[in-house]
Amino acid sequence: MTVTRFAPSPTGYIHVGNLRTALFNYLIARKAGGQFILRLDDTDPTRSTQEYADAIKVDLEWLGIEWDRVETQSSRLDRYVAAADELRSKGRFYEAFETPTELDLKRKKLLNMGKPPVYDRAALDLSDDEKAALRAERGDGVWRFKLDQERIEWADGIVGDVSIDAASVSDPVLIRGDGQFLYTLASVVDDTEMGITNVVRGSDHVTNTATQIQIIQALGGHVPNFAHHSLLTGPQGEALSKRLGTLSLRDLRESGVEPLALLSHMARLGSSQPIELRASMDELIEGFDLSHFGAAPTKFDEQDLYPLTARHLSALAAEDVKADLDALSVPSDKQSAFWNVARENITTRKDIAGWWDLCVNGADPVVDDEDKDFVVDALAMLPDAPFTDTSWSEWTAAVKEATGRKGRGLFMPLRKALTGMNHGPDMGSLMPLLQKIKAKG
DSSP states (O other): OOEEEEOOOTTSOOBHHHHHHHHHHHHHHHHTTOEEEEEEOOOOTTTOOHHHHHHHHHHHHHHTOOOSEEEEGGGGHHHHHHHHHHHHHTTOEEEEOOOHHHHHHHHHHHHHTTOOOOOOOGGGGOOHHHHHHHHHHHOSOEEEEOOOOSEEEEEETTTEEEEEEGGGSOOOEEEOTTSOBOHHHHHHHHHHHTTOOEEEEEGGGHHHHHHHHHHHHHTTOOOOEEEEEOOEEOTTSOBOTTTGGGSBHHHHHHTTOOHHHHHHHHTTTTBSSOOOOOSSHHHHHHHOOGGGBOSSOEEOOGGGHHHHHHHHHHTOOGGGGHHHHHHTTOOHHHHHHHHHHHGGGOSSGGGHHHHHHHHHHOOOOOOOGGGHHHHHHHHHTOOOSOOOTTHHHHHHHHHHHHHOOOTHHHHHHHHHHHHSSSOOSOHHHHGGGOOOOGGGO
């Protein structure tokens, strides 16, 4: 059975970069009829909060990304202790005591010599007495995994065949000096014990994957199928890292982006397939194919989400937005007619309120100087509300007969006088909804 996971840290809100990882793993699991696990990487007690954990769930629920179960790494610390003990017993784990300053000096020295800045494994040469002395002086050291210095290879689902020389990579630190388990160890133990079959994540994790493959093998686990999607950039190719705080799902939701617009965009962005608005999650699942994605950086522009949102809303029926219309106190018998007028003229649900306000309270008229007398004469011929389906055509016909105006010169000044805009819905459909005409005074 296919089992995937999304493993965010509850230290902040999910942003669009996180969403790509969550969505890809979710779609893979659902298309295969498998399981999708939400796994909270909350091993850092100083930064992880329940507030963010709850917010992650709210964001996923808003999008319709449903998990089969929730796991928390903070409840699995005993499993990481057991894995660390196993690695020690196999001679694959060792304690190192260098300070950050000492490590930095080593890196600079290697770089100056034209060599890769790889940890020199000096800690392996320490005697028990030397370790005890350092522990007494500096406290507990970090624990590093001892890599087999051979090539690590795998067939990546997006990048293709990957081969990394483990000798060019530092032995990764898996436990900090304060005893905190780091992501690499916790993730490997969880993936192994939870039977994760497929892992899709950002291309910045490729080197992590190489070391994790060896850790999985050292623990006797099964290596999952890895795939590394491209990283997002801004529309001009600029790094998104400094802007991700403003591209949280929470902010996009509050700005009015519709879930299916966002999902449709992210499910195709960076692939060879065109971005197409989907009507349901089932359509997204059916049309998803990881093999169409590439490894090159992918440009993301949040402005692309708004035309998709507008198209999604225009396809909805009045009953689909009944809660929004009820909240604006649109009478039940007018909701269908009003929505048919509004839906083609909004970008987000927030825009619905403006159209209903126009219907109830009227709009400030816009009248060009050359049309002032014409508008005054035309408004004198306008009957009082309530208007009917034929009010606009009958009124404009009478005005045309009286003034001789026709075409744009007839209709545009009247539209602007009644709605304050030079564009919008069919006036014949809008007129029956207008309860007040400000231009009439």
